Amino acid sequence: MNIDLFGYSDANFKLKVSPDGTIRIPNLGPVKVAGLSFETAQQKIKSQLSKIYPQIASGQTSVQVTLGSIRSIRVTMIGEIQKPGTYTLPSLATIANALYVSGGPDAIGSYRDIQLVRNGKTIAVFDLYDFLLKGDLTKNLRLEDDDIIRVNPYETRVTITGAIKRKAIYEARKSETLEDLLAIAGGFDDYAYRSFIRVERNTKSAREAITVNADQFKTFTLLSGDHYSIDSISSRFTNKVVISGAVFHPGVYSTKEFATLKPLLEKAGLREEAYLQRAMIKRRNENYIPKTIDINLADILSGKTDFILQREDSVRVFSLLELLDKYSVTINGEVNRPDSYNYTDSMQLQDLILMAGGFKEGASGKKIEIARRVRDSVSEKDSNRYSIVKVIELNKKLDENSDAPKFILQPFDIVSVRKNPSYLEQVSIKVEGQVMYPGDYSIEKRHERISDxxxxxxxxxxxxxLPGALLMRGKTEDANTKSQELQRLNLLSSSDSTKNLNSDSLINKMNAYTSSIGINLQEALTHPGSKYDVFVEGGDRLVIPKE
Structure with a gap:
């Protein structure tokens, strides 16, 4: 041990603890420190030094005690231990330290019967459960040289599962009961059924089942191999009634506070769209067969009658919105976003067109067609009529001040906006090969010919x-697909990427979307306007090969 004095007096002592546990301070004599904690030894040394250094008591001299090198001891670990043997440990080591370095008890080792043997006598029995569960280290004694720690085999092990906080296998002492086991396992969890515990126990020839009631927990002894199962409480309610649907506060309520339906409806709060003519209550009969009861909520709320609720009743309040078909209207044709839209009451045709993004540039306000469902609530005879078709004319400005009629739509109307017959988009023909200015040419008029x-x-x-000239025209089965594929093939055939393509494959693809029109180009140019001078169409491809 190193002892430093500084302040009024200045001194330094390096002292060795003798085998009998004492240190000898010059001019003072031996001081016994064996068995003391470091803090206690420090106070004892300071008290002894104050006899020859009185300034210590007044604070003029300070004392600092530190440990130099700690002495080593040899401890032997035997019994049911993971790594039995002799270990060299610091002289301040305890039983817990020795268990740590040796790996602790093995599969059959006891956690509750760990003996410290010194000079042939058992001087302490260390219970790891006291430390793990209570933090009690009173039996965790400091070791001395040549001590022996013996871990005995366990005597009683039991398993506890179910609604318990710490499900595990536990070691029990002979004197412990089921109540002690519950305390070790942390007690019941929040959903445990506490009236009894089911036990499976080994006998000499078989297993037996035992039910232990709550008043027997304190006296029921534990046997090794017991399996204790703790059930959870039932999910059933003793007083539950459920309300759902068109109410502000759906959920579970108590039949104790709401014995009848009227106060329950007032508490849950009916929504404005609640259907008051009929509500449904689901109930289980005595034989647990579901039963449906129909209730008039208007009579309940007016006080004409009331309905007595029972446990597990389920009240369903319907909404008027649920009873309505999902109304929609559809618009197609020359609008920017043709689609189906949700219907609202008093919805006008102009509103639907605005929702669809307005008219396209080529749309016609004339002959807007509305197809309406046939609704005949009187006659149930079969009819040959599919729909009622109305044709109206509408100002494309869609402003509120226009003279256009305010046409009111009905659910499931289908509006068709036609294209202006005089509106034509530009179309072009592609000229390739041996002409002076190959490229795309817009068609100027409807009856433009090859010669033009x-x-x-x-x-x-x-x-x-000229005899090898070829006019290719797209097939008309699928106009959109034809136009897109022709553009792609035109790009492919005119780009360098076709060098890596199989020519037969490219030809096959082009044939799938185009057809070849026989032309006599020489005759067409010699006799313009004749039958040889065919009309061209948008998307045509005229190829003049090289001689």
Whole structure:
């Protein structure tokens, strides 16, 4: 031990603890420190030094005690231990320290019967449960040289499962009861059924089942191999009634506070859209067969009658919105967002067109067609009529001040906006090969011919091979697919990427969307306007090969 004095007096002592547990301080004599904690030993040394250094008591001299090198001891671990053997430990080591370095008890080792043997006598029995569950280290004695720690086999082990806080296998002492086991396991959890515990116990020849009531917990002894099962309480309610549907506060209520339906409805709060002519109560009969009871809520709320509730009743309040079909109206044709839209009361045709993004540029306000469902609530005879069709004319401005009629829509109306017959989008023909100015040419008029296009393209080059001219036209089965695929194939055929494509494959793809029109280009140019000078159409492709 190192003892430093500083202040009024200045001194330093390096002292060794003798085998008998004492240190010898010069001019003072031996001081016994064996068995003391470091703090207690420090106070004892300070008290002894104050006899020859009186300034310590007045605070003029300070004392600092530190440990130098700690002496080592040898401890032997035997019995049911993970790694039995002899270990060299610091002289301040305890039973718990020795258990840690040796791996603790093995599979059959006891956690509650760990003996400290010194000079052939058992001087302490350490119970790990006291430390783990209570933090009690009073039996965790400090070890001395040549001590022996013996871990005995367990005597009683039991298993506890179910609604308990710490489900596990526990070791029990002979004197402990089921009540002690519950305390070790942390007690029942919040949903445990506490009236009894079921036990499975081994006998000499078989297993037996035992039911232990709550008043027997204190006296029921534990046997090794017991399995204790703790049930959870039933999910059933003793006083539950449920209300759902068109109420502000749906959920579970008590039949003690709400014995009849009227106060329950007032507490849950009916929504404005609640259907008052009929509500449904589901109830279980005595034989647990479900039963449906119909109630008039208007009579309940007016006080004409009331309905007595029972446990597990379920009240369903319907909403008027649930009873209505999901109304919608549909618009198609020349609007920006043709689709189906939710119907609202007093919805006008102009409103629907605005919801659809307004008219397209080529839309016609004339001959807007509305197809309406046939609703005949009087006659139930079969009818040949599918719908009622109305045709109206509408100002495309859609302003409120316009003279257009305020046409009121009905649920499931289908509105069709037609295209202006005089509105035409630009179409073009692609000219390739041996012409002066190959490229795309917009068609100027409806009856434009090949000769007109050739003239606009600047005529032929000198090496043009007219007999091999080819006019390809898209097939009309699927116009949208044809147009898109033709554009893609035109790009492919005119780009360098076609070098890596199989020519037969490209031709097959083009044939799938195009057809070849036989033309006599020489005759068409010689006799413009004749039958040889065919009309061109948008999307055509005229190819003039090289001679």
């Amino acid at each position: 296009i050739i003239q606009r393209a600047g005529g032929f080059r000198s090496d043009a091979y």
